[in-house]
Amino acid sequence: MKNILVTGGSGKVGRCAIRELLDHGYAVLNADLVPSDGACHLLKTDLTDMGQAIDAVSMAAGIVDRKRRPFHRAEALVHLGNIPAPGLAPDATTFRNNLMSTYNIFSAALLLGVKRIVWASSETVLGLPLTRTPPQFAPITEEPPPIPENGYALAKVLSEEMARQMQRWNPDTTFVGLRISNVLTQADYAQVPAWQADPEIRMWNLWSYVDYRDVGQACRRALEAPVTGASEYIIAAGDTLMTQTNSELMAKYYPGVPVTKGTTDHETLLSIASARKMLGYEPKYSWRDVPEAKAAR
Secondary structure: OOEEEEEOOOOHHHHHHHHHHHHOOOEEEEEEOOOOOOOEEEEEOOOOOHHHHHHHHHOOOEEOEOOOOEEOOOOEEEEOOOOOOOOOOOHHHHHHHHHHHHHHHHHHHHHOOOOEEEEEOOHHHHOOOOOOOOOOOEOEOOOOOOOOOOHHHHHHHHHHHHHHHHHHHOOOOEEEEEEEOOEEOOHHHHHHHHHHHOHHHHHHHOOOOEEHHHHHHHHHHHHHOOOOOEEEEEEOOOEOOOOOOHHHHHHHHOOOOOEOOOOOOOEOOEOOHHHHHHHOOOOOOOHHHOHHHHHHO
8 A cells, every 4th residue: 555645634643644654655645625735745625525535535646745756546545634623613513524524535435445544533532521421440441432522522433433334334444543632743742831730721631642743653553554344543642741640640630530550650541552552553752852841840
């Protein structure tokens, strides 16, 4: 699989995914409504239109990157082309846009014989924000049933079910859903000192995060991993955002929620064990190594 269509490639995560794929020898086509940094060819695409989704998957776009590698029809798909978080648009708008764009691009990919679909689900399917229903245990794994708390999360849960059913119709196609944690860039790490002063600000996702560059790695790993069927994996950093220990944080903010034996002081409380085992994902970046966050330590 050398020709990869990335939807939403102009976004924060999409740009990193494209750079990661180009650096590893892939030819990439970006399908988005928004211009990007020019790393590869941009096909202006509205994914809520089925015809445009089909065109994007079938496109032979000519020269697509600075190394003059040609793109000849998508062999695999990285679908990041959704409204990326709740609260950026009215809830019904987010739900409608994300569910229909995902249905259209999944359908187009299957119609045209794409065998690997990697796509962005979300940590929010785990019940985030954890204000109504506390976790059963920590670190949270993929096993508990989804608990969507808003239209954004509900669209992701329905998209996970869509992937399972479409994979059942097309057993030769693999769907890999990435339940991506709160994505932070280097600029975002300047907020870390304020979060240390008030851990309650970040308790909504158990103080978890993921560096945007590690999401790019996760997308590539999901394309390459020897997995089949339809599955989902939590993608987070290896640590929490806090200097306080997990035992201190959980005792204060989630008393009574058991912490799995062997969990270390600053280990992520959104478990990435499955992603490590099945995808070969290993986060490389931590806020602890970023100069902008030094004041927090």
